[in-house]
Amino acid sequence: MNRKAALMTLVLACAAATAVAGPLDKTECIAPAKPGGGFDLTCKLAQSSLMQGKFVADPMRITYMPGGIGAVAYNAIVAQRPAEANTIVAFSGGSLLNLAQGKFGRYNENDVHWLAAVGSDFGAIIVAEGSPLKSMKDLVAAVKADPTKVVFGAGGTVGSQDWMKAALTARSAGLNPKSMRFVAFEGGGEAITALQGGHVQVYSGDASEAEQQMKAGAKIRVLAVMSDKRLEGSLAGVPTAKEQGFDIEWPIIRGFYVGPKVSDADYKVWADTFSKMMATPEFNKLRVERGLFPFAKTGPELDAYVKARVAYYRTLAKDFGLNVAVAK
Amino acid sequence: MKLDAWHSLSLRRTLLLVLFPGLLLVVGAELWSTWRTALDAANAAYDRSLLGAIKAMDANISTASGGLGVELPYRMLEFFELTANGRVYYRVATEDGLVEVGNADLPPPRRPLVTEQPQFSDASYFDEPVRVGSYARVLDRPLAGHPAPQRIVIQVAETLQSRQAFTRALVLQSLARDLALVIAAAGLLVLAVGWALRPLARLRTEVQARRAQDLRPISPQGIPADVRPLVEAINHHVERNRQQTEARRRFVDDASHQLRTPLATLVTQVGFALRESNPALQREALAAIKSQLDETVRQTNQMLALARTDSAELVPEQVDLDALAQEVTREWWAEARAGGIDLGLEPARGAVRVLAQPTLLKEALSNLLHNAIRYTPRGGRVTVQVRSAGPRAWIAVVDDGPGIQPEELARAGERFFRGSNVRLPGTGLGLSIVKSIVERLGGELLLAPGPEARGLRATISMPAIESGGEVRA
Structure with missing residues (x-):
């Protein structure tokens, strides 16, 4: 069996190596x-x-x-x-x-x-580690107080899924999504950099991405995940949007x-x-x-x-x- | 009509009412223009730095991978926000909107962008006024999958704080300067008007302080040039009044002086005639009374004539001296013949004309002829001459009578002056009437001994009129 298995492996490896086209x-x-x-x-x-x-x-x-x-x-x-x-x-x-x-x-x-x-993956509401915003409620209150002070960063422009997540959040809080201040980035990596630099206050990105970045040492915090139930792993402590009273799911x-x-x-x-x-x-x-x-x-x-x-x-x-x- | 009401306002008030709002209008216009200029200057200066930010952004656009990446120059943007004193926004996008990075809803450029020509416009972003700089260039190579050359649009916008601060500072400076100017101008105006009007106040007190009888002319010394014609006109008016008053006073004087004596004489003569029973003597007395009455009537007429010449209204017209001399001389022929006097006329034989009132001039010539014929002894000569020389024209009456003593010539023509060498009764008014008329007509009466130092030559000299009708200067 062992030899056969080894042979199989070899054959497979040869096939892979020789399959030029x-x-x-x-x-x-x-x-x-x-x-x-x-x-x-x-x-x-x-x-x-x-x-x-x-x-x-x-x-x-x-x-x-x-x-x-x-x-x-x-x-x-x-x-x-x-x-x-x-x-x-x-x-x-x-x-x-x-x-x-x-x-x-x-x-x-x-x-x-x-x-x-x-x-x-699931949508997530991400802020900088030192942000005064501690929950979705804080975020909605801050947007309601002055929409120009809370800048949303997003991978992609108006209509992108990051925008959509932010818009859904705004809509569920009774705000007009078009009144949000919004900065588009070329992908989530840039958005997280801008978040840490204080150039945007909120990033409506993805949970996995946030988790990866946090592992890599990024100074960010997740306010909510947009899943039906809490995620496993390091984000298990983050409440879902639903838990916080906002009926949003974004797989x-x-x-x-x-x-x-x-x-x-x-x-x-x-x-x-x-x-x-x-x-x-x-x-x-x-x-x-x-x-x-x-x-x-x-x-x-x-x-x-x-x-x-x-x-x-x-x-x-x-x-x-x-x-x-x-x-x- | 309404504007006329303004004229009765005080000069000070009128000047302030016109100049102060006028100055404010000018200052307003000036401030507006300053504001525009400052805005242009601020835009020119700050647009340059906006373009700098655009170029920096452009330098960070990479298409090496076939896609489009922008390394956002955050450090530069932060620095820029510091200098711009406000917020800075940016947007980088392909023209078809496939790629869009930054503040997606930043207002688009107002006009179509020309490649590599920056465009700056004022716009509003989230209800906040911003200045947007837009710039387009063709990508070095089109993005993967795009068949044709592609343009990328870079926009950087900033809020207007620093521009507004700049403009405000300039306008405030200008405002302070203009206010100082207006205050200084108003102050100077008040001072200047007060100073200029002071002579008028002085004039007023001077005139108020005068006694009613004081009709001397007002001194134009120290009176502003604008008001001097008014003072002169008033002086002229007062002078005419004074002359009329004087004439009236003289008439009263003359009348009282001249009528009292003959009337007293007449009373005496009439009393004598009444007492006289001898008809022959009574008749003689009546003849004397008639002679006295004739003389009194003549004197009265002369006085009235004199009063008239003093006060009559002048209506001058062109007078041909030859024709006038001939007319008057003809009137006196009968009288001259009765007195055995040879009365002759020497006309100028050419148009000699003066500007005068013909009735008055006739009166003057008549008086001269009357004098000449009356005082020239029987067998004497009286000649009327008309002449012109240069700018003057004259009529002269020359006689070879007793004349006037040379030392008395200067006084001849005064009222009631009578030559010491005349025995005939007279009023002493004849020459003064002539003198008064001639002076009234703008001419002069010249008295001189006649030819060979005998008799009298009385000349009325007047400015001649040229053929064109102008009075020669």
Whole structure:
């Protein structure tokens, strides 16, 4: 058995090493933001899981293509690199929200192959460690007192999911979301830097991202998580928004897509690889380390989910009076 | 019509009422212009630093990855907020809105942006006035997936505190200066008006202090040039009044002096005639009375004529001296012939004209002829001459009678003066009437001995009129 197993491993390794034109050779993950945010986190999870499970021979290369919370990368993949089988691009619920609002230029959700969702995250209300705001109630009171004094930072501009989270908070407190002062950043990493620098007072980001940053030593504090129940791990002590009297839930799925002209065969190789990888306990360990919650979908199952989600975001955007892209 | 009412206000009040609001208006306009200038200056200066911030932001835009990243120059922005003394906002975006970083709802530039030409405009951000600088440039390479060259728009906005402080300081300085100016101007105005009006107050007290009979002219010494014509006009008016009063007084004097004696004489003569029973003597007395009455009537007429010339209204017209001399001389021919006197006329034989009232001039010439014919002995000569020389024209009456003693010539023409060498009865008014008329007409009466130092030459000299009708200077 041992020999057989060793042989199998060797064969697999050789197959990986010799499959020169295969999709898993010289892989690249595009994080459509600057380093440090949720996209970076997603790519890094894929990078380490694939490497640890020896699904790839060389470490996956992570490149950063910031611009419009994935918009630039989406355009680049659809228009310029549609057939690059070994390139996967990270996406999040925010990308789907932007697609629903037509913020990805002339493309919509049918223009790429949705590959895999690797986990889920939840919205979080984050402040600097030294902030006088201690709860959601404090925050709402401060906004009510002077909306110009409380500046919301967000990855992405008006209509982005960070904006949406802040807007939902404002709406549940009876405030007009458009009266909030708002600064857009190119991804969550920048927003957390600005939060610590005092350039913004509140960041409506993601729980996993906050957890990662706190582990890395960022001087920030989470006021609330937007999940149905308290999270596990280091954020277990943070009350949900619901607990504090604000009925807001904001799950964020994280995953990958590939270009529209990637062949069905290559797509299947990728999808099967992710399915296999996500079934391993090593992956689960790495996922938990990165503060992501179980949400594993690949192939057609994910495709259906994404499309349903985009449809839901369309109605939400309509509710907030935002631009809505016409579904094709 | 309403404006006329203003004229009766005091000068001081009028000047202050006009000048003070006027000055305030000018100051207002000046302040407005200062404010505009200060605003332009502040904008020019502060827009430069705004452009600096835009350039710094631009330097931090990176497209190396194929995407678009902005390293936000927070340190620079903080420094900028310190110098701008307020808040600073920024926005970096691609023109299609695919990428948007910063204060997303910052007001867009007012006009379409020209590439690499900064545009500055005033706008409102969250109900706060801001100055927005906008700048567009073409990205070195288009973002991944974009087919055509792409422009990126960088906007930096600042609140207006430091600009307003700058402008306010300038305007306040200008306001202080203008207020000082207005106060100084008002003060100087009050002083100057008071000082200028002081001679008028002095004039008033001087005139008030005068006795009723004091009709001397008011001295124009020390009176402002603007008021001097008024003083002169009043002086002129007073002088005319004085002359009329004088004329009236003289008439009363003359009448009392001249009528008392003949009337007393007449009373005596009438008494004598009544007592006389001899008809021949009575008749003689009556003849004497008639002679006395004739003389008294003539004297009265002369006095009235004199009073008239003193006070009559002048209506001068152009008079041809030849025609006038001829007319008057003809009237006296009969008298001259009766007295055995050769009365002749020497006209100028050319148009000699003066500006005068013809009736008065005739009266004067008549008087001269009357004198000449009366005092020239039988067989003598009386000649009327009309002449002109240069700017003067004259009529002369020349006789070869007894004349006037040279030492008495200067006094001839005074009222009631009679030559010491005349025996005939007379009033002593004839020459003074002539003198009065001639002077009234603007001419002069010259008395001189006649030819060969005999008789008298009485000349009425007047300014001649040129053919054009102008009185020669």
